[in-house]
Amino acid sequence: MTNIYDVTIIGGGPSGLYSAFYAGLRDLKTKIIEYKSVLGGKIHVYPEKLIWDIGALPATPAQQVIDNLVEQGLTFDPTVCLNTKVDIVSKENDVFIITTSTGEKHYSKNVIVAVGGGIISPIKLDLEGAEKFEVSNLHYTIRGIERFKDKSLLISGGGNSAVDWACDLLDIAKDITIIYRGEEISAHEAQVKKLQAYGIPIITQTSIKTLVANEEKTKIKKVIIENKVTNETATLVIDEVLINHGYDRDQSFSFDNAIEPKRDEIRNYFLQTNTGCQTTIEGLYAVGDIAQYDGKIHLIAGAFQDAVNAVNSIKLTIEPDADKMATVSSHNNVFESRNRAIINNTLLNV
Numbered sequence: 001m002t003n004i005y006d007v008t009i010i011g012g013g014p015s016g017l018y019s020a021f022y023a024g025l026r027d028l029k030t031k032i033i034e035y036k037s038v039l040g041g042k043i044h045v046y047p048e049k050l051i052w053d054i055g056a057l058p059a060t061p062a063q064q065v066i067d068n069l070v071e072q073g074l075t076f077d078p079t080v081c082l083n084t085k086v087d088i089v090s091k092e093n094d095v096f097i098i099t100t101s102t103g104e105k106h107y108s109k110n111v112i113v114a115v116g117g118g119i120i121s122p123i124k125l126d127l128e129g130a131e132k133f134e135v136s137n138l139h140y141t142i143r144g145i146e147r148f149k150d151k152s153l154l155i156s157g158g159g160n161s162a163v164d165w166a167c168d169l170l171d172i173a174k175d176i177t178i179i180y181r182g183e184e185i186s187a188h189e190a191q192v193k194k195l196q197a198y199g200i201p202i203i204t205q206t207s208i209k210t211l212v213a214n215e216e217k218t219k220i221k222k223v224i225i226e227n228k229v230t231n232e233t234a235t236l237v238i239d240e241v242l243i244n245h246g247y248d249r250d251q252s253f254s255f256d257n258a259i260e261p262k263r264d265e266i267r268n269y270f271l272q273t274n275t276g277c278q279t280t281i282e283g284l285y286a287v288g289d290i291a292q293y294d295g296k297i298h299l300i301a302g303a304f305q306d307a308v309n310a311v312n313s314i315k316l317t318i319e320p321d322a323d324k325m326a327t328v329s330s331h332n333n334v335f336e337s338r339n340r341a342i343i344n345n346t347l348l349n350v
């Protein structure tokens, strides 16, 4: 057990990344473990959305927020393990043992759980061979709205995300059709009315029956849709298909019985024992969407505050004489050489 970290962060979303930044600022030996191949967490679900509610950031595309979070999170060069799923956390002699799905073990004095709602993946179309079109014109999220310019778009899904996308693409796509298997669209009324005012067809009780490929078998050319009540079918000629059927969540990550932290009654959230984001287990902290306490905000802004609280608590357990808070954060000495480089490169242009 030679390579013991001060803090290991499980999850590389906004709360995990900001925890890594702050842990570096407080000079803690830090590791992030993230299941996906990229950092950024569930913001990857909505990369094109404009985010308005993060302090000091006026409307900013979510992809830009991801890039900024990642850059900041890696400021102090934490160890980053991508494509790594944590399966179970146990504790021996005051050291946490974090075991991954491949059996690999990571050792840490403290653990910050930053797993949000778990590992989320879009629910895919249950049609044989559909996956081969994911590289061409079958989408589960939108990366770059320009590809929909002057295109005929079919959206399958009746929730807020599907309807929001349709509204955002109204003046971009040539035409849009929405199909939904349920009886009634379940999105915000105002957005649905907007689509209706534009004359966007919303076909309910209907789902995709078949994807018809072009001659080269590289793209979807037509979609056969089927009414679930009458079994009537219709064929739509389309350029792009967007599926918004919700998300699967893998929340299988667990704890050795001896250190199972208290959760709420539906076991969704880790309860805090204090505002320092410590769970009911010593050395185990929960930040971001997975955390719950009075006044907790399940938004990116809330994740930042949790991260600062957890890291400051950890610092004090490792060094009881340390400052309770990092000395006015951005005046910290650790930034001195970096400040000089940034001022020279950007402001003075030397």
Ligand SMILES: Cc1cc2nc3c(=O)[nH]c(=O)nc-3n(C[C@H](O)[C@H](O)[C@H](O)COP(=O)(O)OP(=O)(O)OC[C@H]3O[C@@H](n4cnc5c(N)ncnc54)[C@H](O)[C@@H]3O)c2cc1C
Residues within 6 Å of the ligand: 010, 011, 012, 013, 014, 015, 016, 033, 034, 035, 036, 040, 041, 042, 043, 045, 046, 050, 051, 052, 053, 054, 084, 085, 086, 087, 114, 115, 116, 117, 118, 119, 120, 161, 253, 287, 288, 289, 290, 298, 299, 300, 301, 303
């Ligand atoms: C459609 C949508 C729009 C939103 N819009 C806004 C908005 O405008 N403004 C705002 O402030 N908030 C918004 N939010 C909420 C915001 O995205 C979340 O509050 C934020 O992402 C929470 O960050 P987090 O780090 O706690 O969790 P997440 O972002 O969920 O990150 C958790 C990370 O942990 C990883 N992980 C989970 N389990 C494991 C495991 N066992 N092993 C390894 N890694 C694991 C996951 O892969 C993921 O990368 C929105 C959310 C959604 C769904």
